Amino acid sequence: MSQAQTARSVNQDFWSFCLSRLEQELPTQQFNTWIKALSACEGGGAEQPTVALQAPNRFVLQWVRERYLRRIGELGTEFYGAEPEIELALPAAGAPRAALAPRAPAAQAQAANASEAPPAAPVLLLDKTEDEAILGVTDVAYEKTRLNPDFTFDTLVTGRANDLARAAAMQVAQNPGTSYNPLFVYGGVGLGKTHLIHAIGNAVYRANPRMVIRYVHVEDYYADVVRAYQQKSFDAFKRYYRSLDLLLIDDIQFFNNKNRTQEEFFHAFNALTEARKQIVITCDTYPKDIQGLEDRLISRFDWGLTVQIEPPELEMRVAILKKKAEALRVAVDDDVAFLIAKNLRSNVRELEGALNKVVAYARFHNRGISLEVAKEALKDLLNAHNRQLSIEHIQKTVADYYKIKVADMHSKKRTRAVARPRQVAMWLAKELTPMSLPAIGDAFGGRDHTTVLHACRTITELRLGDHQLNHDVHVLTQVLRG
Numbered sequence: 001m002s003q004a005q006t007a008r009s010v011n012q013d014f015w016s017f018c019l020s021r022l023e024q025e026l027p028t029q030q031f032n033t034w035i036k037a038l039s040a041c042e043g044g045g046a047e048q049p050t051v052a053l054q055a056p057n058r059f060v061l062q063w064v065r066e067r068y069l070r071r072i073g074e075l076g077t078e079f080y081g082a083e084p085e086i087e088l089a090l091p092a093a094g095a096p097r098a099a100l101a102p103r104a105p106a107a108q109a110q111a112a113n114a115s116e117a118p119p120a121a122p123v124l125l126l127d128k129t130e131d132e133a134i135l136g137v138t139d140v141a142y143e144k145t146r147l148n149p150d151f152t153f154d155t156l157v158t159g160r161a162n163d164l165a166r167a168a169a170m171q172v173a174q175n176p177g178t179s180y181n182p183l184f185v186y187g188g189v190g191l192g193k194t195h196l197i198h199a200i201g202n203a204v205y206r207a208n209p210r211m212v213i214r215y216v217h218v219e220d221y222y223a224d225v226v227r228a229y230q231q232k233s234f235d236a237f238k239r240y241y242r243s244l245d246l247l248l249i250d251d252i253q254f255f256n257n258k259n260r261t262q263e264e265f266f267h268a269f270n271a272l273t274e275a276r277k278q279i280v281i282t283c284d285t286y287p288k289d290i291q292g293l294e295d296r297l298i299s300r301f302d303w304g305l306t307v308q309i310e311p312p313e314l315e316m317r318v319a320i321l322k323k324k325a326e327a328l329r330v331a332v333d334d335d336v337a338f339l340i341a342k343n344l345r346s347n348v349r350e351l352e353g354a355l356n357k358v359v360a361y362a363r364f365h366n367r368g369i370s371l372e373v374a375k376e377a378l379k380d381l382l383n384a385h386n387r388q389l390s391i392e393h394i395q396k397t398v399a400d401y402y403k404i405k406v407a408d409m410h411s412k413k414r415t416r417a418v419a420r421p422r423q424v425a426m427w428l429a430k431e432l433t434p435m436s437l438p439a440i441g442d443a444f445g446g447r448d449h450t451t452v453l454h455a456c457r458t459i460t461e462l463r464l465g466d467h468q469l470n471h472d473v474h475v476l477t478q479v480l481r482g
């Protein structure tokens with residue numbers, strides 16, 4: 001057998017394994033609609049596992065990539081004994097669909113990134129008949145919303161970091177078009193903005209399935225504009241976006257300097273808000289700070305309500321891990337959840353990634369999930385992290401920020417100008433390092449652990465009412481996390 005044939009048969013074997021597992025794990029309709037639509041084609045060599053899959057169209061490709069790729073990767077790790085590279089591609093332009101015809105060789109297949117798909121992709125986003133034919137399911141209307149059914153208010157853990165944003169989102173979900181319009185949600189990478197707007201969409205859909213809802217990432221909106229331009233189908237494009245009852249548009253910062261797209265969005269925005277149709281926007285930054293965005297759009301974003309999602313604190317991170325473990329149907333003890341939560345703080349996606357890594361590692365080695373297993377699975381990550389952030393670095397960064405001396409971090413001085421930054425530094429040390437309270441106390445001039453605890457509680461409480469302090473802590477956290 002040639003190397004290519006071996007690779008192909010290994011890939012086919014893996015895919016059969018994957019199909020049998022996913023068939024057990026997923027509801028039949030999901031399995032039939034999304035997973036069976038894929039086909040395995042030639043992958044890389046057996047020594048360096050590559051799973052090569054082909055989706056019949058961009059719609060299926062995107063859906064699978066968002067919802068199932070991670071699980072396929074985990075099954076790949078289980079099958080190959082190492083994390084495989086996954087190629088998810090479309091059939092070559094002009095080639096028949098893989099699901100209906102012989103497989104296209106991977107070398108000719110297009111890149112998995114939908115934004116790289118050619119403008120004349122086999123399926124147009126607005127081509128209802130074809131989508132319906134592909135789906136062959138009764139809830140076509142729901143699928144067309146592009147909503148992720150797993151991202152609901154129920155699966156969103158609430159804490160100080162997101163309670164305002166969640167409350168506003170629930171208001172909007174209960175009264176679309178008549179409460180805050182637009183609702184503008186901003187915050188750092190992987191903090192649950194996408195989850196929150198899908199939750200709005202899911203709640204609105206559940207209450208009123210007749211509403212026309214659409215979740216769209218800005219890159220896809222841009223691709224729709226480009227396509228409308230190339231195919232001279234702006235009328236259909238405009239009609240479609242203006243017919244929506246709820247538009248959920250994600251990652252608006254990627255609009256930067258895309259002038260034609262901004263212009264189209266500006267008109268769609270006006271038409272929708274005038275008709276009292278709801279718009280929800282997410283962004284990685286506050287509206288006024290978005291680079292390359294027209295002023296008239298920025299000022300419109302101020303019409304409704306702007307809410308921030310902040311990085312979750314330790315307890316919330318633990319709660320999120322527990323919830324994610326529940327969804328994976330695995331038992332994760334508190335000590336394992338704390339280990340992960342203490343060491344990964346920058347975003348929830350990374351937190352989830354670490355949990356998945358621990359679960360996959362435990363499955364692969366046929367062991368239960370214990371602290372020991374978690375430490376082994378995350379060895380590289382923990383080492384890298386522990387090297388990165390020292391308490392001295394935190395003290396120096398905070399001292400520089402408040403323009404005080406580093407020595408003041410250790411001193412007995414109790415004036416407000418020194419004591420408050422010192423408390424902020426202690427809070428950051430608790431949040432950003434795995435150090436215990438006594439160890440942190442030691443590093444701050446031999447203070448008692450109760451002093452550290454008091455400092456942490458003080459800062460947590462003050463942040464609720466003191467905007468300047470909240471801002472300082474936010475900025476310092478971002479700086480220290482790099």
Ligand SMILES: Nc1ncnc2c1ncn2[C@@H]1O[C@H](COP(=O)(O)OP(=O)(O)OP(=O)(O)O)[C@@H](O)[C@H]1O
Binds near residue numbers: 320323348
């Ligand atoms: N509070 C939370 N409760 C439960 N899961 C959460 C929470 N916050 C984030 N997540 C999970 O973290 C992952 C990343 O979240 P999401 O994609 O919504 O982040 P984002 O802010 O949109 O990121 P990006 O800036 O990259 O677009 C998702 O799986 C989401 O379910």
